[in-house]
Amino acid sequence: MSQLGDFLLLVVVILGLQAVATSRITAAVRAVALQGAALAFLPFALGHVHGVWGMVTSCAVVLVLKGAVIPLLLRRAIEKARVVHEAAPFVSLHLSVLLGAALVGAAFWISSRLVLPGPAPNRLVVPIALATLLLGFLVIVTRRKAVTQVVGYLMLENGVFIFGQALAVHLSWAVELAILLDVLAGVFVMGIAIHQISREFDHIDVDALSELRD
Amino acid sequence: MRLLLPIALPAVLGLLAWLLRSARTQLAFLLGGAALHVAVVAWLFAAPAAPLGVLALDELGRLFLSLTSVVFALAALYTVSYLRDGTHDAPARPHRLVPALLWFLAAMSLVTLTHHLAVLWAAVEATTLATAPLIAFYRRRPALEATWKYLLLCSVGIALALLGTFCLGIAASGVPGGATLTLDTLVQAARAGAMARPWLEAAFVLALVGYGTKMGLAPLHTWLPDAHSQAPSPVSALLSGVVLNGAFLGILRFHQVVVASGDAAFAQALLVLLGFASIALATAFMVKQRDYKRLLAYSSVENMGVLAVGVGVGGTAAFGALLHAVNHSLAKAGLFLLAGNVLRAYGTTAAGEVRGVRRRLPATGALLLLLALAIGGLPPFGPFMSEFLVFEAALRGPTPWLGVAFAGLLAVAFLGLAGVLVPMLQPGAAAPGGDGAPRARERLLSVLSPALVAGAVLVLGLGLPPFLKELLGAAASSIGGAP
Numbered sequence: 001m002s003q004l005g006d007f008l009l010l011v012v013v014i015l016g017l018q019a020v021a022t023s024r025i026t027a028a029v030r031a032v033a034l035q036g037a038a039l040a041f042l043p044f045a046l047g048h049v050h051g052v053w054g055m056v057t058s059c060a061v062v063l064v065l066k067g068a069v070i071p072l073l074l075r076r077a078i079e080k081a082r083v084v085h086e087a088a089p090f091v092s093l094h095l096s097v098l099l100g101a102a103l104v105g106a107a108f109w110i111s112s113r114l115v116l117p118g119p120a121p122n123r124l125v126v127p128i129a130l131a132t133l134l135l136g137f138l139v140i141v142t143r144r145k146a147v148t149q150v151v152g153y154l155m156l157e158n159g160v161f162i163f164g165q166a167l168a169v170h171l172s173w174a175v176e177l178a179i180l181l182d183v184l185a186g187v188f189v190m191g192i193a194i195h196q197i198s199r200e201f202d203h204i205d206v207d208a209l210s211e212l213r214d
Numbered sequence: 215m216r217l218l219l220p221i222a223l224p225a226v227l228g229l230l231a232w233l234l235r236s237a238r239t240q241l242a243f244l245l246g247g248a249a250l251h252v253a254v255v256a257w258l259f260a261a262p263a264a265p266l267g268v269l270a271l272d273e274l275g276r277l278f279l280s281l282t283s284v285v286f287a288l289a290a291l292y293t294v295s296y297l298r299d300g301t302h303d304a305p306a307r308p309h310r311l312v313p314a315l316l317w318f319l320a321a322m323s324l325v326t327l328t329h330h331l332a333v334l335w336a337a338v339e340a341t342t343l344a345t346a347p348l349i350a351f352y353r354r355r356p357a358l359e360a361t362w363k364y365l366l367l368c369s370v371g372i373a374l375a376l377l378g379t380f381c382l383g384i385a386a387s388g389v390p391g392g393a394t395l396t397l398d399t400l401v402q403a404a405r406a407g408a409m410a411r412p413w414l415e416a417a418f419v420l421a422l423v424g425y426g427t428k429m430g431l432a433p434l435h436t437w438l439p440d441a442h443s444q445a446p447s448p449v450s451a452l453l454s455g456v457v458l459n460g461a462f463l464g465i466l467r468f469h470q471v472v473v474a475s476g477d478a479a480f481a482q483a484l485l486v487l488l489g490f491a492s493i494a495l496a497t498a499f500m501v502k503q504r505d506y507k508r509l510l511a512y513s514s515v516e517n518m519g520v521l522a523v524g525v526g527v528g529g530t531a532a533f534g535a536l537l538h539a540v541n542h543s544l545a546k547a548g549l550f551l552l553a554g555n556v557l558r559a560y561g562t563t564a565a566g567e568v569r570g571v572r573r574r575l576p577a578t579g580a581l582l583l584l585l586a587l588a589i590g591g592l593p594p595f596g597p598f599m600s601e602f603l604v605f606e607a608a609l610r611g612p613t614p615w616l617g618v619a620f621a622g623l624l625a626v627a628f629l630g631l632a633g634v635l636v637p638m639l640q641p642g643a644a645a646p647g648g649d650g651a652p653r654a655r656e657r658l659l660s661v662l663s664p665a666l667v668a669g670a671v672l673v674l675g676l677g678l679p680p681f682l683k684e685l686l687g688a689a690a691s692s693i694g695g696a697p
Binding site: 163171214 | 268330332333335336339340342343346347350353354356358359360361362363365366369370373376377380384385387388394410412413439440443444499503508
């Protein structure tokens with residue numbers, strides 16, 4: 001089981017780096033969708049087994065929401081806003097890949113100094129959670145298009161989700177579902193906002209949203 | 215089961231209002247929902263209900279639940295005249311206002327009613343999502359810009375608060391059942407000294423940054439002036455009077471755990487630091503502010519700073535902070551509603567173009583003056599009493615200069631506030647829509663809510679009703695303060 005866990009966590013961080021490295025917005029969305037799908041199997045791989053049916057439903061719900069429904073909402077927003085490329089990110093792609101790699105290194109370094117008080121489910125959980133979270137931040141602050149910022153937000157949220165897996169005791173399914181539905185509703189509302197912005201401004205460049213200031 | 219009512223009632227009514235799009239029916243649902251909510255909350259006060267699953271009502275929850283209920287009812291009353299007169303320019307989807315308002319009420323009630331920190335998180339995020347469409351109500355460019363900043367910044371901030379919540383679970387994972395994230399088990403584990411300190415401190419920092427973003431603590435407040443100034447006025451009133459309190463309650467829940475662990479000094483130092491940063495920064499932006507709605511928004515940042523400083527100083531200042539939350543919610547909600555009247559009569563939020571409010575809108579002008587004096591911290595109004603409690607406790611504490619700096623900053627903030635608002639009341643030179651314009655019509659419902667809060671903050675300044683004193687005292691001692 002620990003090998004499956006290692007594999008999934010490595011896939012997650014590679015997908016995170018891919019989202020940082022790509023200029024095609026649909027590729028970034030695909031990366032975060034696959035990341036979400038990988039996360040669906042993480043509780044199982046880490047051995048948080050609480051009955052077969054609970055495991056299967058929780059896996060299915062995460063798979064459907066993070067792997068299919070949320071990416072679908074994002075794709076619709078992209079189509080409506082008619083954007084394809086992250087044309088001119090604030091930081092060049094080469095530099096952001098370097099920064100991303102540095103952040104992953106930093107995540108491992110920080111985690112080496114954190115000691116979990118309880119038993120650790122997998123030694124990679126905390127560093128990969130931190131790395132995913134930091135990569136999400138990187139995407140949010142370096143990209144110009146509102147849609148890509150949502151991708152960054154989702155990566156951040158995925159990082160928090162992995163971190164939650166470090167909790168030895170499972171949250172009740174209702175609480176986990178509430179958190180997932182919040183993320184879903186959040187992406188839904190952000191999608192509507194992006195649609196309205198693209199209609200009103202004819203673009204979704206966040207740096208051009210700068211009328212309000214003192 | 216009764217604990218479910220303040221959440222379920224507005225949620226169901228919101229759903230019905232969403233299905234029935236007639237404006238009249240929707241208003242009836244809004245008023246009915248607000249009235250029922252007040253009634254249910256009063257019932258919960260009269261006969262305490264047993265905890266139910268993740269729901270439980272303690273003193274802190276009771277304080278903020280009743281505050282939510284009252285401010286929402288006042289804003290709902292105002293909304294009737296706001297929608298009936300036709301808004302100052304037509305929104306794209308007027309029928310979306312009422313359902314979103316009611317869903318917001320449901321989410322906010324859950325924030326105050328839950329004892330499960332992950333559910334608290336989900337509810338706070340739900341309040342963000344319910345209010346975002348309200349900020350975008352007019353679909354104009356600045357409103358959409360404000361909505362985007364609000365959504366992204368608050369969602370990212372809140373994600374950090376969830377991370378903090380998980381850290382709290384990890385800190386308690388050495389205790390059997392500790393990682394369930396309910397407040398009682400966490401507080402018990404903390405009292406027993408079973409919390410891993412580095413994780414507990416990390417949890418508090420993340421929660422402070424995360425919920426602090428939503429509460430508008432500097433330097434994470436940048437969304438707040440935009441959102442508060444672009445939202446329709448009743449929504450601005452709810453954002454300032456209710457939403458910020460919800461995030462504050464999130465911070466207080468973490469504070470409760472940290473205090474129980476005996477590490478209060480750590481949390482208090484951070485609260486004082488962020489509180490002072492907020493007061494100082496807001497004051498700097500209030501002086502010479504050109505937009506009166508932004509002015510009120512920055513005043514909210516300042517007052518959130520007062521709350522943080524009060525809890526950080528502790529002792530009687532914590533009591534003062536909770537009392538100040540009551541005072542600020544009422545007074546600021548009233549001020550935003552009055553700003554709505556001014557905006558409708560003059561059609562601008564530029565303070566320099568508004569002159570002669572006392573003559574054109576006599577009731578609005580008089581109430582605006584009263585509430586500006588109140589929120590500025592002048593006696594005999596409530597905010598003076600609560601700010602004085604914080605000041606006095608800080609002065610008596612180990613670092614008296616904190617108290618002096620606190621009072622000095624508040625004085626400058628008052629001058630900034632008065633410097634913008636008072637000229638608006640006076641007759642002025644040939645500003646457009648100024649002296650020559652006829653007296654505008656004021657509806658009873660457009661000034662009733664502000665008049666009620668003006669009365670309330672005056673009463674709170676003259677003396678606390680015994681039941682409120684008792685409630686505030688119990689709530690203050692649960693966050694490590696003194697009654």
